[in-house]
Amino acid sequence: MKLIYTDSLVVGAGLAGLRVAIASKERGLDTVVLSLIPAKRSHSAAAQGGMQASLGNTVKGMGDDEDIHFQDTVKGSDWGCDQEVARMFAHCAPKAVRELANWGVPWTRVTEGPRQVVVNAEKVTIDEAKEAHGLINARDFGGTKKWRTCYTADGTGHSLLYAVDNKAISMDIPVHERVEALALIHDGKRCHGVVARCMITGELRAYIGKSTTIATGGYGRLYEVSTNAIICEGIGQALALETGVAKLGNMEAVQFHPTAIVPVGILTTEGCRGDGGLLRDKDGHRFMPDYEPEKKELASRDVVSRRMTEHMRKGKGVDSPYGPHLWLDITLLGRKHVETNLREVKEICENFLGIDPAKEWIPVRPTQHYSMGGIRTDKTGQNPQLKGLFSVGEAACWDMHGFNRLGGNSLAETVVGGMIIGKYVADFCQENSLEIDTNLAESFVDKVRDEIDDLIEGNGSESPFALRKEMERIMMDYVGIFRNGPELDKAVCELQALLKRSRAIGLKCKKRHANPELVEALRVKRMIKVALTVACGAAARTESRGAHAREDFPQRNDKDWLNRTLSSWPDENSLSPELSYEQLDVMKMELPPGYRGYGINNAIAHPDTDKREQEITRILSELGDDADRHERQDAVMPFEVPEALVAKNERLSDTLCNESAGDKVK
Numbered sequence: 001m002k003l004i005y006t007d008s009l010v011v012g013a014g015l016a017g018l019r020v021a022i023a024s025k026e027r028g029l030d031t032v033v034l035s036l037i038p039a040k041r042s043h044s045a046a047a048q049g050g051m052q053a054s055l056g057n058t059v060k061g062m063g064d065d066e067d068i069h070f071q072d073t074v075k076g077s078d079w080g081c082d083q084e085v086a087r088m089f090a091h092c093a094p095k096a097v098r099e100l101a102n103w104g105v106p107w108t109r110v111t112e113g114p115r116q117v118v119v120n121a122e123k124v125t126i127d128e129a130k131e132a133h134g135l136i137n138a139r140d141f142g143g144t145k146k147w148r149t150c151y152t153a154d155g156t157g158h159s160l161l162y163a164v165d166n167k168a169i170s171m172d173i174p175v176h177e178r179v180e181a182l183a184l185i186h187d188g189k190r191c192h193g194v195v196a197r198c199m200i201t202g203e204l205r206a207y208i209g210k211s212t213t214i215a216t217g218g219y220g221r222l223y224e225v226s227t228n229a230i231i232c233e234g235i236g237q238a239l240a241l242e243t244g245v246a247k248l249g250n251m252e253a254v255q256f257h258p259t260a261i262v263p264v265g266i267l268t269t270e271g272c273r274g275d276g277g278l279l280r281d282k283d284g285h286r287f288m289p290d291y292e293p294e295k296k297e298l299a300s301r302d303v304v305s306r307r308m309t310e311h312m313r314k315g316k317g318v319d320s321p322y323g324p325h326l327w328l329d330i331t332l333l334g335r336k337h338v339e340t341n342l343r344e345v346k347e348i349c350e351n352f353l354g355i356d357p358a359k360e361w362i363p364v365r366p367t368q369h370y371s372m373g374g375i376r377t378d379k380t381g382q383n384p385q386l387k388g389l390f391s392v393g394e395a396a397c398w399d400m401h402g403f404n405r406l407g408g409n410s411l412a413e414t415v416v417g418g419m420i421i422g423k424y425v426a427d428f429c430q431e432n433s434l435e436i437d438t439n440l441a442e443s444f445v446d447k448v449r450d451e452i453d454d455l456i457e458g459n460g461s462e463s464p465f466a467l468r469k470e471m472e473r474i475m476m477d478y479v480g481i482f483r484n485g486p487e488l489d490k491a492v493c494e495l496q497a498l499l500k501r502s503r504a505i506g507l508k509c510k511k512r513h514a515n516p517e518l519v520e521a522l523r524v525k526r527m528i529k530v531a532l533t534v535a536c537g538a539a540a541r542t543e544s545r546g547a548h549a550r551e552d553f554p555q556r557n558d559k560d561w562l563n564r565t566l567s568s569w570p571d572e573n574s575l576s577p578e579l580s581y582e583q584l585d586v587m588k589m590e591l592p593p594g595y596r597g598y599g600i601n602n603a604i605a606h607p608d609t610d611k612r613e614q615e616i617t618r619i620l621s622e623l624g625d626d627a628d629r630h631e632r633q634d635a636v637m638p639f640e641v642p643e644a645l646v647a648k649n650e651r652l653s654d655t656l657c658n659e660s661a662g663d664k665v666k
């Protein structure tokens with residue numbers, strides 16, 4: 001057995017994993033990163049539109065601060081998030097953007113003077129302040145009160161990942177590529193590392209770390225059509241689930257993005273609508289203002305995706321051989337804008353649709369896009385059940401997104417979460433020693449070896465590829481944008497039948513080294529379990545919250561469901577996860593549940609909401625009028641971040657705000 005020891009073991013070389021690795025290495029810790037692919041090809045590179053941080057440099061962002069970013073994030077989450085985590089995040093996001101600039105990210109910058117933009121289908125001129133010239137710019141995104149999404153044209157993920165990976169390379173952080181983690185090594189209380197398989201040679205290795213951080217991204221590829229890269233298969237979540245101890249959080253919270261191209265499902269960024277693009281139906285009618293008069297195309301994603309689906313169900317979709325779709329119109333932005341700020345969208349349209357989006361409308365439909373659920377962690381990123389197990393980025397349920405994440409808050413979560421959690425991981429490694437019984441590691445390696453032997457030498461006959469196709473169809477048909485009891489029950493039954501069949505997979509290709517069929521077999525067995533956590537969580541949650549929309553329970557029900565779903569896998573023979581719930585405490589919230597400002601206003605109130613609102617009023621009045629916004633915030637809901645990140649953010653808008661940003665819009 002090959003044993004590799006390190007201090008900080010990180011599984012995943014996307015933005016989140018690399019940022020944690022950098023934080024570990026900065027403390028002088030021995031650090032190893034595992035990845036299925038070369039780091040720069042991680043899914044983070046696909047992110048287009050940008051990351052949110054309340055810098056307030058552009059005139060349309062003046063007056064922005066952490067308070068507004070926090071409120072937008074909580075409303076976006078439909079009050080499902082951990083508000084302290086949302087606070088930690090909003091506080092640190094400006095620091096992360098500036099750090100990235102320092103590492104070489106070529107953020108799009110403000111140019112002083114007048115410029116024409118499209119707002120609500122009209123061309124308006126905004127006048128950027130002289131003092132803002134050269135500072136980091138921001139664009140509008142859904143569900144936000146200010147223009148807050150910092151960007152590098154529409155290739156933000158690409159520039160971020162290149163800068164962060166280059167930083168990791170400069171620090172000599174080793175990334176073991178084409179290595180797949182297949183099991184966590186643990187003793188029921190403490191995580192010691194992973195069993196991983198080299199996808200080239202087939203060698204099994206035990207990686208032992210003081211800390212093990214899972215940063216393997218989301219589980220979008222459980223669905224037939226997804227904007228996600230093909231490696232976003234939920235294996236990280238399965239690693240935790242299969243321990244039988246570590247729990248996953250809110251797995252039923254799956255986001256559908258409004259504007260993926262039809263039929264292939266490649267994303268066109270929310271930046272298209274943020275920059276002024278419109279949604280039109282088969283008659284060319286701009287329908288979103290009919291449903292959402294306030295935010296229109298820029299309501300949060302869950303709301304826009306549902307409104308689009310409703311509209312298509314009314315027969316307003318455009319017929320196509322691939323089913324109905326709607327149109328995304330960015331022609332009004334003008335060719336120069338499309339070719340500079342949305343150039344990736346332009347190339348996607350040219351290469352995959354054969355159209356010129358500066359002249360023609362883009363066929364779009366809501367498509368699976370983001371996993372709000374993931375490995376449950378506490379505020380420091382550590383799993384509460386397995387000491388030493390951390391998770392970060394899309395793989396985790398930290399939980400700043402609740403039941404719907406805002407556009408631009410995910411790239412931000414990778415680097416902000418990575419920065420914060422990275423420090424806690426480093427603390428953990430410095431405070432704990434490496435202690436493991438090698439027999440334990442060996443027993444986990446043997447278990448994976450037995451599983452592979454069984455697949456190769458056993459007499460099973462099921463095809464992993466066929467099982468996967470069926471799983472993807474079930475998720476697509478029954479666990480989609482709109483959900484209902486009978487269909488969810490059907491999904492659970494059919495997935496359970498698939499899980500049984502997955503125990504009898506037989507391989508045609510018997511090779512133990514590079515063997516795609518073996519890789520698929522090892523993954524699909526795990527993916528079906530993860531799919532069951534999504535379907536079972538959705539079937540049990542008899543309310544609608546954020547992206548989880550039940551046709552048979554259309555109201556958000558704060559009275560009975562203001563909680564987080566936890567899933568664990570009881571034992572190897574189980575056919576379903578065990579569900580339990582973690583209550584969200586209204587009496588500790590800074591922003592008690594209310595109306596989001598978009599979507600349907602029909603929630604069943606929590607009995608503590610009024611009480612908490614009165615308490616907040618009392619706390620603030622006792623504090624008096626002299627208290628600044630930081631003191632007021634601290635009095636209502638204190639939160640902690642690592643010492644190095646405590647400092648208050650400074651903004652140009654703090655000094656310019658008195659000049660009235662609004663006066664600058666002509």
Ligand SMILES: Cc1cc2nc3c(=O)[nH]c(=O)nc-3n(C[C@H](O)[C@H](O)[C@H](O)COP(=O)(O)OP(=O)(O)OC[C@H]3O[C@@H](n4cnc5c(N)ncnc54)[C@H](O)[C@@H]3O)c2cc1C
Pocket residue numbers: 011012013014015016017034035036037039042043044045046047048049050051052156157179180181182215216217218227228229231232235236267269369370392393394395407408409410411412414
């Ligand atoms: C098309 C698209 C556009 C987007 N645009 C935006 C945007 O503009 N703004 C925004 O905020 N968000 C955006 N997002 C979301 C955002 O890009 C992702 O949520 C984020 O990049 C995820 O980063 P991550 O580091 O958590 O995981 P990833 O970047 O997915 O990295 C996962 C890593 O884990 C490794 N891995 C996986 N499984 C294993 C295993 N078993 N063993 C070893 N290694 C493993 C992979 O090799 C990879 O290195 C977009 C998403 C999509 C799909």
